Amino acid sequence: MKRTLLIITTILLGVLLTGCSKNAQKSPIEVAMPMINNCSKLHTAQYNVHKILTYEDMTAIEGSLFFEKISIPIPGERKLVIPIDATIQAYIDFSQITKENINVDSEGKKVTITLPNPQIVLSSAKIDYKNEKQYLSWNRSKFSNEEKENFLRQGRASILASMANSDIIDRSRVNAFKTLQPILVAAGFSPENITVTFSDEIEKNKHSEGIIKQLSIIED
Amino acid sequence: MALTNKSTTKKRQSRNKNFVTDEMVRSPWFWVGLVILGLIYFFFLRDSGNEKKKATIDETPTCITSIKEIAEWEFLTLQIEEFVDTTVNKKLSSAQAVKIYKGTARLGINTKKANKNWIVCEGEKATITLPEIELLDKSIIDDTQTRTFYETGTISATVKEKMLQSAKKKMKATALQKENIAIAEENAKTEFKNIFTALGYKTVQISFKK
Incomplete structure (x- = not known):
């Protein structure tokens, strides 16, 4: 019996010493070469945002008792807080504009420019490392880097999704007009003869009253 | 018995x-x-095996801290990855970290920096003086996409900040190479030439403010 126990103990010690780490396999460092893209994007609105990402996980041991599935929660907390500052910009992609989108009347007095819909991009983000906090009970493990990275990716998507409810697109349209108007005035068109429209407004056959009002204020 | x-x-x-x-x-x-x-x-x-995690991500509101009206025309985009490693030696222990940062450098012009009369049109000729090509968003790095390749010991917030700044410096140097600025200038010229040609100008002369 003693021999058997000794063998079991040796096996267990062997397992401990050789390690059961999940991260034993590591991929080689792959740093991509810079990707260079020619473009023509007019950035017209910038929103600086702050978001506090919070994460909490509850762990439970799952098993079955008398053919019934049971879940026993493990006491202890495991919480993470990461504050992020991000910059979101709205832009108009001028590479989608062709000669057909710029119409000058036969007299050369009136100009109508049809722009594509503004798009949103998260141009940069910064983690506030000093205020990043982990709250762990004695029986819970630290957050791994993989967990944090996955969590940050979700946070990034959440920031972009929340921007859909903001007025960044409308503001971008108005600012695009503000940028283009002086250029067109310098090109010889009087302000009242300049029309800037956006493709979705034409598609939906609606010209946002709000935008038109704002544009008239700018013209004044 | x-x-x-x-x-x-x-x-x-x-x-x-x-x-x-x-x-x-x-x-x-x-x-x-x-x-x-x-x-x-x-x-x-402890946190594996038959145990099941119930993760809850709290949807805290995204607070808009500032809104800026900008007029930046991007003509060249560089998506860059930078590798930064650091070792911190303390009296009793040492820590090491290897991180891969992702960033987007945008080269273009800020039309708000243009001269008052940057567009002069006479007859069928348009003369345009564009502001010089610059790095539009100085922050460059999207830290939510940073990958930690290796980390041992405890890396302090100050060291993490230094690593980020080092990656940013490298990215700026890569982006602001003469060749990239030349490509951005060429793209800017092509774009403005196309717009003014469509507006009816036969001769479009474009230069950059120096």
């Missing part, structure tokens, strides 16, 4: 059938094994 003998042998047999016998419990090796099993659970199985 015979009956009692039978009952004791039955008891012994049933004891032998049990996984844990009295003999085992009395042995110190049994307790050593139990402690080792406990240690295995504590160090390796």
